[in-house]
Amino acid sequence: MNPRALLTYCQSELPAMLDCLQQVVEMESPTNSKAEVDRLGNFLARELKRSHAKVQILKHARAGAAVVAELFGKSGRGVKPILLLGHLDTVWDLGTLSRMPFKIRGDRAYGPGILDMKSGIVCGLWALGALQALKISPAGPVRFFLNSDEEASSLAFRKQLMAEAKKAKAVLVLEPAAVAGALKTERKGTGEFRITVCGRSAHAGINPAAGVNAISELTRQLLRVEKLARPHKGLTLSVGTISGGTRTNVIPERASATIDVRIPHVEDREMIERRVCSLKPINPEALLEIQGGINRPPMERARAVHLFRRARELGWEMGMELAEASTGGGSDGNFTAALGIPTLDGLGGVGDGAHALDEHIIVRELPRRAALLAALIATL
Ligand SMILES: [Zn+2]
Structure with a gap:
């Protein structure tokens, strides 16, 4: 040849x-x-x-x-x-x-x-x-x-x-x-997670204490998630979309975000999936629903x-x-x-x-x- x-x-x-x-x-x-x-x-x-x-x-x-x-x-x-x-x-x-x-x-x-x-x-x-x-x-x-x-x-x-x-x-x-x-x-391996928070709606002015703010719970969770990144090792997480709430004067009942994940090594999969999926509510009255995972291995x-x-x-x-x-x-x-x-x-x-x-x-x-x-x- x-x-x-x-x-x-x-x-x-x-x-x-x-x-x-x-x-x-x-x-x-x-x-x-x-x-x-x-x-x-x-x-x-x-x-x-x-x-x-x-x-x-x-x-x-x-x-x-x-x-x-x-x-x-x-x-x-x-x-x-x-x-x-x-x-x-x-x-x-x-x-x-x-x-x-x-x-x-x-x-x-x-x-x-x-x-x-x-x-x-x-x-x-x-x-x-x-x-x-x-x-x-x-x-x-x-x-x-x-x-x-x-x-x-x-x-x-x-x-x-x-x-x-x-x-x-x-x-x-x-x-x-x-x-x-x-x-x-x-x-890199790629993955995607969706975090949805269920809180409780209430009037933001009359009765704020009765509400559980899904957006504030979600943002605090996302800060935790971002800490899992090891950019110097090539492991990155990026919040790609976020949505939640209905009106300014309503304590939001729901909020959700999607997160893009990139992992350099096969072993990172277990750690990332375990740590994201085991997030617990910071406000004990909020509910967290977490879906997704690594969908392409490195x-x-x-x-x-x-x-x-x-x-x-x-x-x-x-x-x-x-x-x-x-x-x-x-x-x-x-x-x-x-x-x-x-x-x-x-x-x-x-x-x-x-x-x-x-x-x-x-x-x-x-x-x-x-x-x-x-x-x-x-x-x-
Ligand atoms: Zn292509």
Whole structure:
């Protein structure tokens, strides 16, 4: 396998890659729009079938369908597949295209979801295409799993995703690269809690002592919660939303808040969940209801580092200088790494502005990422 030949092939394919990327970006696919996510899934299923992949569409009553494709032979009998992981959905509502249309300006291409992660999907397609075109057979089959609700915690197909990962020898995640194309070897675990306080309403002027102020109880609890953070160790908690009360002159009966939690290590989970869930009312007449917990375990570096080293060496052979990066954001790689399966993330597009109005990719990186992915698949 000659990485340079893969690079040359992918670079010659850039116009076709951009054409496909435009089609994919112009099929808007917000997580909660089942019909649109299904449409994009069907389009990609057709593309994969044209490459002679065996394709399965996993339907879901409420969420969009996920797509699973297999190429390069059958898994089973001791041959473990490589799992490519992508997601069809974006955080952009339907109609966003009219204010941020697909466009290419200089070396950048813009559009909703172009970085997170439609360019990653295109890299996946072309990596597989490059291997076929150059008649390079990986050691085992490659399975390509396109999830449909990653941006909403991957609830619909979590079980199938975990089952796919358990069978795999390695998971390559097509989420966007970190700054300057760095690969992601470490992700924090993510969680969310909701604290609801039930107090007792009363007239704030006539009978304040009869009331139990839910807002003052909640704010005192939130100060306690914030003290659990260990920012120097990467463990952070942030109150993201708060609501409560009805009128200024009414002692509020209810108040609630949601808290975002990021944990660097698996062991932090138990401590955070225990300490948040065991909060006790400061005013004994108030009731506390606490829901939530850690929903994505951390992706620890140990699961990624040997894959990263391999990728870096292949990068050198193709004239790329690849760094590794750690991020506070979660992905489906968190789940696969937590199963103990080697997982390397950030193999998708290079750019900036994920989930932001200036979301874009660097066009010249597109074939380079596809070639890197192809080379990695070929050598695993
Ligand atoms: Zn993503």
